[in-house]
Amino acid sequence: MDKEELKTLFTKYNDGTATENERAVLEAWYLQHNESVKPGLSSHHIEAAKNELFRRLPGNHGEFFKIGARMAAAAVIIGILISVTLLYVVSRQPANTVQIARDLPPGSNKATLTLASGKQINLTDAHNGLLLKQAGIQVTKNGSGRISFRFPNTSGKDHSQNTVSTPKGGQWEVRLGDGSQVWLNAASSITFPTSFVNSENRIVTLTGEAYFEVAKDKAHPFIVISGQQRVEVLGTHFNINSYEDEPNIVTTLLEGSVKVSQLGKKNTHILFPGQQSLASAAGINIKTVDTDEAVAWKEGYFQFDDEPINSVMRKLSRWYDVDVRYSDTVSTEGIYGRVSRNKNISQVIKALEATKTVHFRLEGRRVSVMK
Secondary structure, eight states: OHHHHHHHHHHHHHTTOHHHHHHHHHHHHHSSOTTOOOOOOOOHHHHHHHHHHHHGGGGGGSSOOOOOOOHHHHHHHHHHHTHHHHHHHHSSSSSOOOOSSSSSOOEEOOOEOTTTTSSETTTTTTOOOEEETTTEEEEEETTTTEEEEEEOOOOOOOEEEEEEETTTTTTEEEEOOTEEEEEETOOOEEEEEEEOOOOSOOOOOOOEEEEEEEOOOSSSEEEEEEETTEEEESSOOOEEEOOOTTSSEEEEEEESEEEETTTTOOOEEEEEEEEEEEEEEEEEEEOOOHHHHHHHHTEHHHHHHEEEEHHHHHHHHHHHEEEEEOOOOOOOOOOOEEEETTTHHHHHHHHTTTTTOOOEEEETEEEEEEE
C-alpha cells in the first residue's frame, strides 16, 4: 500500500464510502496498542499527530476511540507512513470474533419517582406537562424528559423525602426545587426533601452515579451523602461515582471547589477543578485527572484511559443491563478510548475486540469475556 492508496483509504473512511473491510483496517489499527512504536518521538510530534489523526478519524464524531498518549505515538507512525506494512497485515486478519445471538439496544431515559407519600410515578411513560400538584407542590416533565420540582415558599419545614431512581439501562435529568440540576446515570437514585425552604443545609442522598450543577446559595450549603462519603459545596459542577461494586467512591470536580470527607472521620479534603478524590475504607486520596473521562457518560460516551477490562465491563453491564461472565483469564492490559453510548452493544464490543486484548460472546443478556 503506497502513500496515495493510504490517503484514499482515509478519504473514503471520512466520507462514509469505505467498505466494511476498509473500515476494519483503519479501526483495528487505530484502536490497537502497538508495542512496536519506535522510541524518541517528541511530545510535540505525538500531540500534533494525535490531533491530526483524531480530526481525520471518527472519534470526532463520537463513533470510535480517541487515542491515548501511547497510542498517539503509534499515530505518528501512520502519519509518516512507517506503518503501511502493519495496515496491510491487519487487513488480512480474520473478522472480529465476537459471537452474537441477539443484539441489544443502548439504554435510554427511564426512571421512577417515589414521592414521600409512597406514590410512584413511572417517568418513562408519563406525558409531558404537570405530573402532580399537591399541597402546593408541583412536579412537571418537559419535552426533553427533565423532571422539575416547585415547592411552596412557606415558613414551615417539610422534611419528607422523594426519590428519583433509574434502572439498569436508564438515565434521567432532575431539576430540584432550589434550581440545582442532577443527571443520574444507570442504576442510580437521588433522594431529596420535599422542600429546602428554611433548611440550614440542602442535603441529598445518592446511590450510583450522578453529575451535579448546584445552584449557588452561600447561606445554605449543598451536601451530598453517598455511602460513607460527604461532599459539601456552595455552588459548583462535579461528578460522583458511588456504585457499590466499585472499589472507591470517586468525586471529580469541574468547577468551583468542594469539601470531601468521610462520615465519622474528622479529616476534610478540598478539591479544586481538575482534581479527583478516591474514597475507600483506607481513606481519601487526591489526584489530578482529565475530567472529560469522568463525565463522558453524561455527554453520551464511554471513555477509557488505561482502564482494566473488568471496570469497562461494569459500565457496559449497567448501561445495557447485561450479566457479564469471565470464561478465561483475560488480559490485564488497560483499554484506551472513547465510543458512543448510543450504539447497540454489538458495535461497542466489536470496537473493544479491535484492541486485540479481549473477545466476547453475547447470548441474550449474558456477555462472556474471553481471551
